[in-house]
Amino acid sequence: MQKKLIKINPSDNVAVALVNLVAGEVIQFEGAAITIESDVKMKHKIAMTPFEIGDKIIMYGVLVGKASAPIAKGGVLTTANVLHESAKVTAKTESIGWTVPNVDKWKNRTFQGYHREDGQVGTENVWLFFPLVFCENRNIEILKDIFEKELMKPKENDYQLLLRSLVNSENGSAETAGKSAEDNLFKNIEVKFITHQGGCGGIRQDSHSLAKLLAGYVNNPNVAGATVLSLGCQNLQIQIFKDALNAINPNSKKPVLIYDQQSIGTIEAMLSSVVKDTFAAIKEANKLERTPAPLSKLKIGLECGGSDGFSGISANPTLGVTSDLLAALGGTTILSEFPELCGVEQELVNRCVEDQDGKRFLELMQWYEKTVIDAGSGFDMNPSPGNIKDGLITDAMKSAGAAKKGGTSPIVGVYDYGEYINKPGFTLLCTPGNDVECTTAMVGSGANMVLFTTGLGTPTGNPIAPVVKISSNTPLAEKMPDIIDIDTGGIITGEKSIDEMADEMLEFIINVASGTIKTKAAILNQNDFIPWKRGVSL
Template identity: 70%
Template sequence: MQNQLIKVHPNDNVAVALVNLKSGQQINFENQMMLTVSDVKAKHKLALEDFEIGTRIIMYGVLVGKASKEIKKGEVLTTENVKHQSDKVEGKNDTFSWTPPDIEKWKKRTFEGYRRPDGQVGTENVWIFFPLVFCENRNIEVLKDVFEKELLTQKTNSHRMLLRSLVNGGSQEPAINEDTTDVFSNIKVKFITHPGGCGSIRQDSESLAKLLAGYVNNPNVAGATVLSLGCQNLQIEIFKDALKAINPNISKPVLIYEQQQMGTVDNMLSTIIKDSYEGIKKANAIQRETFSLSKLRIGLECGGSDGFSGISANPTLGYVSDLLVALNGIAILSEFPELCGVEQELVNRCVDEDSAKKFLSLMKAYEKTVIDAGSGFDMNPSPGNIKDGLITDAMKSAGAAKKGGTSPVVDVLDYGEYITKRGLNLLCTPGNDVESTTAMVGSGANIVLFTTGLGTPTGNPIAPVIKVSSNSELASKMSDIIDVDTGPVIKGEKSIAEMGEALLEYIIDVASGKIESKAVSLNQDDFIPWRRGVSL
């Protein structure tokens, strides 16, 4: 029989309902009988003792809120009786040691990737087109239409066929067209548009330059075509400087065109098409080779989280992160608003004082901008989060941080900075799904693991995004977007370690091109830069 409750940490004074519970229901928990005094939906929390007003609520072993009303033992926690609260952190307060997981079975495992001249290894081979300024978005869209129609497989659009049938009176079944063969079998062509590059503060343009430079330098990219208008804030030289700062000796082909120097749109596009075709043709000759797992660089993301995310999907990612770090790979943990409340643990895990100070400085500066805008990190949980049991930001954060496992923090990066150290890196980004995923790929992630309890279709133009569900109901309901289901952890059928090893096997297949993640199959190519104002 499935357990009805789970206490995540021995010091917790709340438990998570694994199934729906009725008021007045008797539960045998930790060898004691407990009576529920309210209905408790699965994923929500209930008190394990009587709480007075102001009582500290502990979950995952950390402070996640305080009681704003009296709460009886066995009563459900809600936004009506609990308020966000987290401990203040000033610096390291404890020593840290780490016991890596057993990696003996993984030491000789490999994946098939794309070698880059600088030693990085890609899980994809992509040629990207992007503008330096939004004024060039239309030209990017024109190029996208041309290249996709002439180079790439045209899959049957069943929705368009359905509409055609309806227009014709619904008298015939939608026609099914056979797929054609791609002109190039070993290269993907992707197109990025964005609303930036001009019209905002210069710092935003400089930040965008770093992000776009990171995309060019990402190991999944073979080459790039870049469009500029000419008069925008994000000048070509600013972009080149950003690229040089990341990789002074970059040897990838980067084709840059400035419309105001080239005359008519027709002349510019004709030149771009000819030059880019030659570059894409050469990039298609790059073949996959065999590499150790140390060349994997995983981004760790969660979105549409629920009350199970922090006890199934996120810890599974954390175990994979620990395995890869032990194998000398790289993991990136971002979403700084969702680290609120677990700062002390992360500070203590920093390998040096400078990293610890940088992390706290970035957190405090970010939070100040949010407060100055009349909001706060406590406003982070979305209506969907709250509905499914994540009622305070600290509660959400404590579960979200589980994606980072238990390994030391080797470096702390500000938004737009590129990874240089092997191990677990912290990257300052918003909690917004797409902005955070966009940033991790810009910092060098060649694959992204994305947990969700409610379902979200987020993907990326150049890096495979593997969607991991926290519960089996979601995996069944939205099977078109979910790659891996960690619901067996909730059911007691698998341990976190077993689930983590299964996920790593899946990652190896995706990284080798043997399996296409659902986000890639759906062409879910999301790209949203962070304007350094306020974004949660």
């Protein structure tokens, strides 16, 4: 029989409803009878003790709120009787030890990846097109139409005819135009396209931040090379982008083709050059094939979106154990979404190997919270209507569950937005909680795959990195099978353990990294890209 309640930490004074409960129902829990005061939907929280106004709400072993109205034992916690509250953290108080998991069965495993000259290994081989400024978005869209449709389907226009002639010349036949994706001339490479609304019009700092992000995408191991369009007069000058790329990897030998429209002249002249030059570069990049790589070459972003009351019990802890396994194997994992780490700062600071990393984490958190308050809001406004409806009623409650994605391994580095991560182990990256902004940032910092948990469902993907979607509950996986890759709902029903699910997760990761499994987001061609705009517009 499935349990009806679960208490996550022994010190918690609330429990989570694993099934729908009805008023008057009496549940035997931890040796005592709990009478349910009113109907409770599964995923919501039940008071294990009476609360008076101002009493602390403890969940996951940390402070997640305070009572704003009396709550009877067996009563349900709601936004009407609970307010956000989190512990104040000022410094590291202790060093937390780590029990390294046994990885004997994984240490000799490999994935089939694309090896780069700088030692990184990609899970994909992508030729990337993007603009330095939004003024070039139209030309990127033209190139997208040309390259995607000519290599996969017939499409008539002057540039397409140019590319078709090159394809026909390469293949030695006039019958190759309009090949299907399965018959694509290029077997080992994909073409992907990014557009954005930045590069000019905002403060100069925004352009420098965007330059670092785009440079991170070029340096990402999943990218073989890039075609970059510039108008010429924008804030994000070509040299700023080159400087950002050089700062990340001064010895990079990746081909980066840059075109400046105002220097070249007509769109026709520019796009003709782009098509010819890029075709030749893609043909060269297509020569690279997958070869074995150790699991230490994996860089995994950890993300959650559309979270529910089960996310912190099933899907997120599964990612946490997976993260620990990868850290023990010498891989890299990245936890971000700083607004969703509010309330768990003390544990994270104490897990930092270097004191300066703990200090930097707190400084970034304090800066972020101040900017939110200055904008007339606060971290307490973070839970979305969907979060609240499914039991995450305070930011600290949401954060305590979100942080479970980071497991228990030591934190070896703390990074600000746009900084590239080259250090193996578990790391923190300052990003917003917004699904796409966060995923965009982690990939720009080097993630060659993203694990994305959800309790409500979200289609988020990325242009260059596979995004694996993990459901916290089985009804979601059954309702939205077109976006869910892995279902951890068996943890809720008691059919599977977190460790069992983590083993399944790592096996799935190896298959995705090797190209033998395509994620649902990739099948849907879900290529989301939103830079974080920190400043104002001028």
